[in-house]
Amino acid sequence: MDNLIVVKDLKKWFPLRTGLFSRTKRKYVHAVDGVTFSIREGEIFCLVGETGSGKTTTGRLILRLETPTSGKIFFEGRNIFSLNKMELKEFRRKGQMIFQDPFSSLDPRLTVFDNVSEGLIIHKIGNNREERLNIVSKTLESVGLYPPEDFLFKYPHELSGGQLQRIAIVSALVLKPKFIVADEPVSMLDMSTRGAVVRVMLNLRKDMNLTFLLITHDLGLVKYIGDRVAVMYLGKIVEEGPAEDLIDAPYHPYSQALISAVPSPDPSKKIGVMQIKGDISMSLEMFSGCKFAPRCMLADEKCIREEPELIEISKGHYVACHKAEP
Amino acid sequence: MVKRIMLTGDPLLKISDLKMYYGTERGWVKAVDGLSLDIYKNECVGIVGESGCGKSSLALTIIRTLPSNSKIFSGKILFEGEDLLNLSEEDFRKRIRWKKISIVFQGAMNALNPMITVGEQIMETILAHEDVTKKEAQERTERLLKLVGIDPKRAKSYPFEFSGGMKQRAVIAMALALKPNLLIADEMTTALDVIVQAQIINLVSDLMKSLSMSSIIISHDIPLVFNNSHKVFVMYAGKIVECGPTEEVYHAPMHPYTFFLLDSVPDIRGKRRSLGFIEGAPPNLLNPPSGCRFNPRCPFAIGICRKEEPELKSSPSSVHYAACHRVNELELKRRV
Secondary structure, three states: OOEEEEEEEEEEEEEOOOOOOOOOOOOEEEEEEEEEEEEEOOOEEEEEOOOOOOHHHHHHHHOOOOOOOEEEEEEOOEEHHHOOHHHHHHHHHHEEEEOOOHHHHOOOOOOHHHHHHHHHHHOOOOOOHHHHHHHHHHHHHHOOOOOOHHHHOOOHHHOOHHHHHHHHHHHHHOOOOOEEEEEOOOOOOOHHHHHHHHHHHHHHHHHHOOEEEEEEOOHHHHHHHOOEEEEEEOOEEEEEEEHHHHHHOOOOHHHHHHHHOOOOOOOOOOOOOOOEOOOHHHHOOOOOOOOOHHHEOOOOHHHHHOOOOOEEEEOOEEEOOOOOOO | OOOOOOOOOOOOEEEEEEEEEEEEOOEEEEEEEEEEEEEOOOOEEEEEOOOOOOHHHHHHHHHOOOOOOEEEEEEEEEEOOEEHHHOOHHHHHHHHEOOOEEEEEOOHHHHOOOOOOHHHHHHHHHHHHOOOOHHHHHHHHHHHHHHOOOOHHHHHOOHHHOOHHHHHHHHHHHHHOOOOOEEEEEOOOOOOOHHHHHHHHHHHHHHHHHHOOEEEEEEOOHHHHHOOOOEEEEEEOOEEEEEEEHHHHHHOOOOHHHHHHHHOOOOOOOOOOOOOOOOOOOOOOOOOOOOOOOHHHOOOOOHHHHHOOOOOEEOOOOOOEEOOOOOOOOOOOOOO
8 A cells, every 4th residue: 555645753833822021932832743654545544642642733734724843744745835726725625624523513504415515616516506416415325324315404403413423524525535634533422323433434445445544532443443553642653553453562651551541341351550650741841851751660761861763663563662672 | 440249238329210300491301211220338330321311410310409490200319218309408418418429520620619729629618518627627638639649738739730630639539528428420530531530430449449438430431331330220311221230231231222332332452343333313302202212223123112111120130120122032142
């Protein structure tokens, strides 16, 4: 498989508010702090991490919804930050986003059809209303909303969360994208309806070779549908590898703590003992070494002093830790 | 670490046939509709269900913080043998709420007063209910903070100086301040990150043991509830559809709803498989379907399911119940 997206040393720093006459040096939040990874065509690449780890900012950068502080992102071989106007419009069609909250990502005063066809009109797809109606109907069927006539002229408040999220997917799909950033696409939905949205994603990948960047904190979901996964901690990727392999046997002490904290629904499988100190605020102070070191049980002087690089520890599995051993 | 425990004697809390509806312009919303459950001393009970199934309404009914448009139509809530529904508001506030039964909800950490230090807020709770000196209350506050893993020196901090997890710990300290016999945790860790969630859940389960307290964990997070309860109640549309020892319900669910619900949950320590789902959505409680409330979504529904409401029936083991007409004929085999 070829790489559809290549991210190189991407950084996004947000300035902190300081007083107008403040003489201290301007401070920054290092939301994304030098991440490098690539997403292959037709795969579900997952970004996981806690609140504030920078996973959503990374997703927004990849769709050019933010401007990076530094770094490059290549989509189909072109740097997305140096596209001309026409190319940018084409890129806006090819890369789509699905948000967490389907209740607020659709206009409540427009019907499903009007919501979905907005994008069609902007991108001049379909010559008239009839053609657009046809496109939307077909796409509704493809996500399991059948028969489409039952949904086309409904308003968002008449539909359930699972149905709305599938309609949000339809709004992305009608534009025939190549790539979708799905930011917590099922976390607002009831457990019993999540599977339907997940199935739609998997079918699209299979039938249309769509590529997904799945941003989530739900590690169980990653294990079930992810191809590869990157674990982020405070703006950096600390571990990256095949999804099942990484979740079953993580190397990085942070990934280990994160994964062992997730409960299994099976009452006989207890959560692991967590080898971790304090909380994320302990890692906010600036120093040159591994950002996880202040919370790490294994950290020594080298970890505080020197930042570990991502190294390949087993086939396709990378980890940034001085202490990791194959 | 939850193990099955032997339960003897009378239940600590016994709810029978509770009906609590909300009055709206369009009629009564049947949020809790004929619900019964028992909780024994030292027991940790889980209540799971999807949004709008009535699980939080149940918690609010027990602790009596219902909005003004609610009405209790029938039922008893016996706590240590006394019917809480017969108590006056004054009596309930003085003797029960916070002293015997306390609650921590999802947004509880945001309910801390931003203008008062965390320590003072806990002291206030103690002083309002018990006849102790300020110094004693202060000492107790420090002990409580230590108990929930906060450095007692931080008693002088304001809520904004705390992280989300620490605020939630402070709220738990407050809920434990008067040594209640029952703690209700309604989506207690839902807004928190998974590592913090695990720390708080471990804390609460240790506290339950050391203080010999009972607890009710209410959540839509199935792994969380199933991993931390002795007994579990599955709610659907205002009713209990299944209950029993957690392990038994997990491995051998009897009600189709429980079966399909569990099939839709990924297990991080299990094998990769496709995720199941249930078509449709839970019913509108203004006007629930006749018969079994799950029947419009149930692939096994037959004539009787649409007409008659099923009662909770016990399994041969007699500790596991399900409300399904076809409970004895269905073979629900779990995919794991």
